[in-house]
Amino acid sequence: MSLPLLSxxxxxxxxxxxxxxxxxxxxxxxxxxxxxxxxRTLIPAYPAVxxxxxxxxxxxxxxxxxxxxxxxxxxxLAFTSHGRDFIALDLPQxxxxxxxxxxxxxxxxxxxxxxxxAALSRAAAEIGLHxxxxxxxxxxxxxxxxxxxxPAYLHYAGQPRPGTVITIHNIAFAGKCALSLRERMHLPPExxxxxxxxxxxxxxxxxxxxxxxxRVTTVSPTxxxxxxxxxxxxxxxxxxxxxxxxxxxxxxxxxxxxxxxxTDAALAAKFDPLNLIKRGAxxxxxxxxxGLPRSPDTLxxxxxxxxxxxxxxxxxLQVLPELMASGAQLAVLGNGDRPLEDGFRAxxxxxxxxxSCVIGYNEPxxxxxxxxxxxxxxxxxxxxxxxxxxxxxxYGAVPVVGRVGGLADTIIDANPMALAxxxxxxxxxxxxxAEGLAAALRRTAIxxxxxxxxxxxxxxGLATDVSWREPARHYAALYRSLAAA
Ligand code: ADP
Numbered sequence: 001m002s003l004p005l006l007s008x009x010x011x012x013x014x015x016x017x018x019x020x021x022x023x024x025x026x027x028x029x030x031x032x033x034x035x036x037x038x039x040r041t042l043i044p045a046y047p048a049v050x051x052x053x054x055x056x057x058x059x060x061x062x063x064x065x066x067x068x069x070x071x072x073x074x075x076x077l078a079f080t081s082h083g084r085d086f087i088a089l090d091l092p093q094x095x096x097x098x099x100x101x102x103x104x105x106x107x108x109x110x111x112x113x114x115x116x117x118a119a120l121s122r123a124a125a126e127i128g129l130h131x132x133x134x135x136x137x138x139x140x141x142x143x144x145x146x147x148x149x150x151p152a153y154l155h156y157a158g159q160p161r162p163g164t165v166i167t168i169h170n171i172a173f174a175g176k177c178a179l180s181l182r183e184r185m186h187l188p189p190e191x192x193x194x195x196x197x198x199x200x201x202x203x204x205x206x207x208x209x210x211x212x213x214x215r216v217t218t219v220s221p222t223x224x225x226x227x228x229x230x231x232x233x234x235x236x237x238x239x240x241x242x243x244x245x246x247x248x249x250x251x252x253x254x255x256x257x258x259x260x261x262x263t264d265a266a267l268a269a270k271f272d273p274l275n276l277i278k279r280g281a282x283x284x285x286x287x288x289x290x291g292l293p294r295s296p297d298t299l300x301x302x303x304x305x306x307x308x309x310x311x312x313x314x315x316x317l318q319v320l321p322e323l324m325a326s327g328a329q330l331a332v333l334g335n336g337d338r339p340l341e342d343g344f345r346a347x348x349x350x351x352x353x354x355x356s357c358v359i360g361y362n363e364p365x366x367x368x369x370x371x372x373x374x375x376x377x378x379x380x381x382x383x384x385x386x387x388x389x390x391x392x393x394x395y396g397a398v399p400v401v402g403r404v405g406g407l408a409d410t411i412i413d414a415n416p417m418a419l420a421x422x423x424x425x426x427x428x429x430x431x432x433x434a435e436g437l438a439a440a441l442r443r444t445a446i447x448x449x450x451x452x453x454x455x456x457x458x459x460x461g462l463a464t465d466v467s468w469r470e471p472a473r474h475y476a477a478l479y480r481s482l483a484a485a
Pocket of ligand 1: 360361363388
């Protein structure tokens with residue numbers, strides 16, 4: 001019998017995406033279906049989600065009186081889109097806002113974000129307790145701070161409840177707000193005790209999940225260990241250590257249908273591991289699109305990333321003189337922090353024909369970059385799992401990554417033993433500093449000159465199983481253990 005599961009998150013590909021969270025929430029349901037887990041995904045009814053619900057036709061359910069008292073009038077919309085079952089939380093006053101889900105048109109966080117996502121969490125808890133359309137989940141799986149209060153609401157309801165899991169996709173986002181918002185979130189006074197959602201004098205939505213979920217997972221085993229340390233825990237390490245064996249890491253997979261170089265419409269030439277030579281046409285198209293001179297033999301590095309401190313791209317700016325001197329090209333697709341955007345724009349002007357950047361978010365171009373570059377740079381200072389290095393493996397780009405978190409768990413470094421065994425899939429470097437990155441770039445150039453070794457890494461990457469099959473097995477086993485309890 002299939003296990004009914006409610007997944008709750010603030011974004012899900014392909015309906016709404018700002019980052020890797022959406023990829024995970026969007027792709028996991030299909031892989032879980034093969035493991036006998038029937039997922040419904042609760043997301044906010046942003047305009048794009050409302051439009052999709054209207055397009056495919058949705059069944060409407062009322063909110064519970066408790067949720068309406070907390071968050072105002074609204075409804076739940078159940079619909080199927082892209083083969084996934086969604087429940088959209090339509091609270092117009094909170095979610096019917098154009099643009100990026102979390103940001104005002106001026107690019108600041110919406111001041112009521114904590115209340116908006118407390119409402120999302122409350123809705124998940126209500127569905128967990130009362131079901132919807134006669135369907136009731138055995139387990140509720142909350143993702144990140146936006147869904148973090150779900151286990152807390154279920155705990156404080158004091159009724160028989162489904163099992164709960166929270167997955168931390170990035171512990172840097174604690175979802176903090178003033179303690180005084182507690183009442184408007186309809187949390188009981190004891191929630192403000194240190195055992196509750198109190199976090200260094202604030203209220204943290206993520207803490208609700210960490211403190212009260214039956215199991216806490218994160219997206220790689222190494223990150224699971226890192227967040228239990230003062231260096232990596234961003235203040236949560238103490239409580240995470242206290243949760244002991246309830247904390248674990250399960251690697252992300254990727255959507256191998258959306259990311260398939262054999263069928264990808266965004267590519268100039270589709271290819272498979274047996275005709276890697278066709279990648280050359282994608283490299284040429286990439287150079288054309290980025291305004292770089294067409295040069296089949298030049299080592300082309302690529303970046304597809306949010307531009308933020310986490311991603312270590314300021315280190316890349318620091319080592320550009322050496323990179324340029326080596327004769328390589330660099331294509332950057334990204335957006336985010338203004339100083340980094342400006343830094344890459346300036347670098348492009350200083351080195352025309354060698355550095356090019358597209359500042360913005362462009363999904364098809366991200367596919368072409370993966371298919372066209374020789375090496376994908378991911379110099380993150382911390383990285384819970386990271387998806388772009390997995391896309392790189394699948395598209396024949398060699399990942400060059402910092403040795404942290406999921407990057408450490410997914411790339412086999414081209415050390416002498418791994419090369420001798422024919423097992424390497426990329427390069428890892430540490431420490432994650434400008435010097436560390438510069439040394440990695442030198443190693444990359446040497447390996448690139450050795451065409452046999454380079455091709456072997458590409459072939460190994462293409463042969464790596466980056467699908468959701470194995471991760472989904474782990475999640476399914478976790479859900480079953482909770483449902484049985
Ligand atoms: P994070 O979630 O921290 O941003 P991940 O590596 O887990 O990092 O996921 C990033 C996702 O966002 C990937 O799917 C990547 O391709 C995509 N992405 C990031 N920046 C861009 C961009 N500028 N244009 C298109 N896709 C992007």
